[in-house]
Amino acid sequence: MLEVSGLNAWYDESHVLHGMDFTVREGEVVTLLGRNGAGKSTTLKSIMGLVPKRQGSVRFRGQELIAARPDTIGRQGIGFCPEERGIFASLSVHENLLLPPVVAPGGLTIAEIHTLFPNLQERARSPGTKLSGGEQQMLAIARILRTGAKLLLLDEPTEGLAPVIVQQIGNMIAEIKRRGFTILLVEQNFRFVAKLADRHYLVEQGKIIDMIPAHALASRMDDLHNRLGV
Numbered sequence: 001m002l003e004v005s006g007l008n009a010w011y012d013e014s015h016v017l018h019g020m021d022f023t024v025r026e027g028e029v030v031t032l033l034g035r036n037g038a039g040k041s042t043t044l045k046s047i048m049g050l051v052p053k054r055q056g057s058v059r060f061r062g063q064e065l066i067a068a069r070p071d072t073i074g075r076q077g078i079g080f081c082p083e084e085r086g087i088f089a090s091l092s093v094h095e096n097l098l099l100p101p102v103v104a105p106g107g108l109t110i111a112e113i114h115t116l117f118p119n120l121q122e123r124a125r126s127p128g129t130k131l132s133g134g135e136q137q138m139l140a141i142a143r144i145l146r147t148g149a150k151l152l153l154l155d156e157p158t159e160g161l162a163p164v165i166v167q168q169i170g171n172m173i174a175e176i177k178r179r180g181f182t183i184l185l186v187e188q189n190f191r192f193v194a195k196l197a198d199r200h201y202l203v204e205q206g207k208i209i210d211m212i213p214a215h216a217l218a219s220r221m222d223d224l225h226n227r228l229g230v
């Protein structure tokens with residue numbers, strides 16, 4: 001579904017990605033693991049066309065997107081949930097949900113979103129500011145499920161959240177996968193991704209240095225703790 005090859009990215013003079021190569025197949029949950037500053041967020045932003053300069057190849061469903069603009073990339077069916085979540089404080093939960101344009105058929109309806117996220121239904125009229133961190137994260141993910149995007153790029157969805165909320169987000173991602181969405185996930189929370197993902201890519205200094213399938217994760221734990229510094 002997504003094939004990234006030889007991806008380089010820069011912020012002004014700063015060369016951050018140095019030839020990233022990886023793939024995400026339809027229906028998979030795939031993670032990017034790595035230390036702070038390894039280039040994980042920049043990889044998601046580069047796929048979306050949100051870095052000042054990028055080179056290489058990003059193919060989505062066979063179509064080359066390396067020269068495309070962010071709105072064109074979104075309309076191809078890629079949804080991005082940034083680390084800062086992007087909830088509009090002055091809008092209600094319902095208004096936030098309706099904000100992104102529908103880009104393709106097959107997105108979840110508001111009724112389906114409310115079934116999946118009962119909290120968001122209860123809070124439909126509340127302003128974005130009144131939401132807890134966990135509710136904001138759920139809203140940020142729910143919002144892109146509506147658009148018909150089939151590949152979701154999620155940047156650290158559990159950051160700063162309490163363990164019980166992390167568990168809820170995990171259940172929600174498992175349910176989204178069950179419904180046929182494909183997910184590329186950046187995470188620091190190792191325990192969280194271990195249960196969810198099909199494969200893990202290890203990122204170091206702007207490159208993929210290893211790929212670990214889910215079944216091999218247990219035997220690699222010590223090595224990974226050392227490499228990730230967690």
Ligand SMILES: Nc1ncnc2c1ncn2[C@@H]1O[C@H](COP(=O)(O)OP(=O)(O)OP(=O)(O)O)[C@@H](O)[C@H]1O
Binds near residue numbers: 040
């Ligand atoms: N907007 C920016 N301008 C300049 N440099 C940036 C910018 N954003 C990130 N960087 C730099 O790019 C490198 C990679 O950052 P990135 O955020 O992709 O790392 P990461 O692996 O996602 O880690 P983190 O979990 O800390 O976000 C870092 O050295 C960072 O300082």
